[in-house]
Amino acid sequence: KRKQILSSVGISAIAIFLLLKGINQYGDPIRWIRFDDVSQTLMSFFNITKYPPSLQYLLITLGVTILFLAWSEKWSGKIADFFCVFGRVPFFYYIVHIYLIHLMALVLAELTGYGWQALILHKFISRVDELKGYGLNLWMVYLIWIVVVISLYPICKFFDHYKQTHKEKWWLSYL
Structure with missing residues (x-):
């Protein structure tokens, strides 16, 4: 029943998107x-x-x-367990990954000669002349993404265990 409802909602959302995009008049400024x-x-x-x-x-x-949730809901095994850890601590992962990626960006700026101070931004990054040419190829971005996810797994697993064993701390449910 749940899978059927999720599938119906997902397909309906995609169908409405296609309809609105096809009309080309409503739902997006572009x-x-x-x-x-x-x-x-x-x-x-x-x-x-x-x-x-x-x-x-x-x-x-x-x-x-x-739709993906409806399709993957019954998955089990090590791969499913890996992703479930992140699903049980989503906000914690989100906050920690922002700081980790920012730290990595500062190190990259320093190593590539831009200086970490260039990333203390007062306007949008594409409008900072000192950072013209700063960045990586897309394959490197994907590689870094994989490294970040894998490297944050142990801390997320630890925090997940901490949440499970300290249910008396109500505020942990928000992380």
């Missing part, structure tokens, strides 16, 4: 454009506003996520 090249048209179609989150952004991301 209109899509038809190009001669199919891949450019697809990129334009899926170019949606994340900040602030538009209705279309919420529909497609939550729709896919809810």
Whole structure:
């Protein structure tokens, strides 16, 4: 029953996204454009506003996520256990990963000659002239993402265990 409800909600959200995007009039400030090249048209179609989150952004991301939840709900084994740890401490992971990635960005800036002080930003990073050219290739970003997730697993597992053994601390449920 639950899987059926989740599947229906996920498919409905994706269908509403496709309808609104197809109409090209409501739900996102960016209109899509038809190009001669199919891949450019697809990129334009899926170019949606994340900040602030538009209705279309919420529909497609939550729709896919809810469908994935319905599909993966019965998974078990070591891989499922690995991801469940993060699911039990999501806010804790979110806060810790921001600080870790910021620290890594400061180190990268220093090692690549930009200086860590350049990352003390007073305006959006793309408008800071001192940081032109700063960054990594996409494959490196994915590699760092994997390293961050794997490296935060032990601390998240520890915190998960701490939460389970200290249920009297009500505030832990928010982390």
